[in-house]
Amino acid sequence: MCVGTRTSLAKAVFEETIYVRAYEERMDLLRAVIIGPAGTPYHDGLFFFDFQFPSDYPYHPPKAHYHSGGLRLNPNLYACGKVCLSLLNTWSGSGCEKWNPQKSTMLQILVSIQALVLNEKPYFNEPGYEMTANSQYGQKNALMYNENTFLYSCKTMLYSLRRPPKYFEDFVAGHFRKRGHTILVACRAYLDNTQVGCDVEKAQNANAAGENANAGEGCSNDFKAQLKQLFEDLLMEFTVKGADCKEFLSQKAKVGDATALPMPEESTVGL
Template identity: 60%
Template sequence: MRKYMKFKKFDIVEDYSDHYYSKSKSSSGQPPINWAKKIQDEWRILERNLPDLIFVRVYEGRMDLLRAVIIGVDGTPYSDGLFFFDICFPKNYPKDPPQVYYHSGGLRINPNLYANGTVCLSLLNTWRGNRDEKWSPAISTMLQVLVSIQGMILNAKPYFNEPGYEALSGSVNGEAHSLQYNQQILITSLKTMVYTIKKPPKNFEDLVIGHFRDRATGIVTKCKDYYMKGMGDKYSIDVRDKTGYSLKLRKEVKAYMKTLVAAFKHIGGVYDDLDDYVPLDNENNTDNALQKKKKNIIQKILPCFDFE
């Protein structure tokens, strides 16, 4: 946890063996004279200006490679998740934009992030967009790419990232489908957490373990809230159970919470009893974990009183 608390936003490291582009030929041959200088300029920009929730590692022996992680922002279905991206600067950079690969674990969590690792973004020239949204060698930077992924892709309503769907934003039908999509993404985001815990990318192990040790109780508490209250949106089109919340969401969150708790326990840490937050199969209590804690407290207090 000390290493986690001291984890730098930007650092230069050595081991790039698990980097997606480690075997690429981008570093072979002689790059243009200004290439190395441009990469070093990018490093300085990142070191000085990285926003909260983005961490970057670059490689002393491979200037063409970079790895970044973006922490999911509160208020989005990606909240508390860790999303890793491997970047490669081509030999003709910055004439051409960087190549970006998303560590998906085979999961599709966003219309712009594919299960095969493809990242669709106008700034990367991997998606159509207006001219001012495209990569511009004179002004575009790696920092812009990361901030765009954080703000434009991993946002609160990713459903509207899908081409043609943005026009539905604000409509009853559009918001209903957006909520349904967020419910699906919530489960996928939890699966991504477990995948990342089991296989943390090199040079980020301390961040991964520390992050989830630090936030485990909060994450499981949120899952419990989702189970009890749904996503609290009037637009839901899912089948509702007797509580009035999405039946599908309740079942899926409940089914995956045990796996999530087991992953958190695997990395250690000091928690409240996380199992108390997992809904029981026959649970009728609106807050089983809280009631159980109250019962334990009462049992501890009663022997202190003399009823004679």
């Protein structure tokens, strides 16, 4: 993994979805941003982590801190910033799951967070919950958890946009300038009862063809009510950053025109 200066951003090789920054003045520090994987309630979000390498690295794993913004959007990522992961020795595990000084790497940690923590149904990351994965009860709870997770992910987006981590300001702005339209399309699809975290384009095509097996389940009313407000906040922030929001601004203008109350006509009273 390459080491950058304070003015350069180093990319990790994982399909350009994990980026890191290291500092020549503090070689024991590393800041990373992971882009939420498609097909999960974390899609298109930015998740920032700080790592500090101990003096005896690699005999012990680095210490990790997640930039939560006060939100807990995953059983493994605490609001206080704690990251529970076997590779970090902050969670139980055995064999290759634990840190191995001869084999384990920093890239392995980042990829594990992206693939194993930020997954399509994080509800089952909670200890013991995986036993309900094949039950209707478990799947229902997993869908509800996904709804809350996406709401937290949207709030994390707003937090990152308004208070981007130091030296990642341009990266944050550029990411949401590029992905803002896609995020808003997903929000609108969820408001139209597409399940959170699924492939939005495929789900919409299936709905149009009457082939979507999950079409009747939809999203909860409470989720939709909260998402409507977050949608407006995201639309404003993405517009400021230069994202392609014309479609949504136009729709908003039409709705505003349709719901606007007519102005009362002026009347004159003769004397």
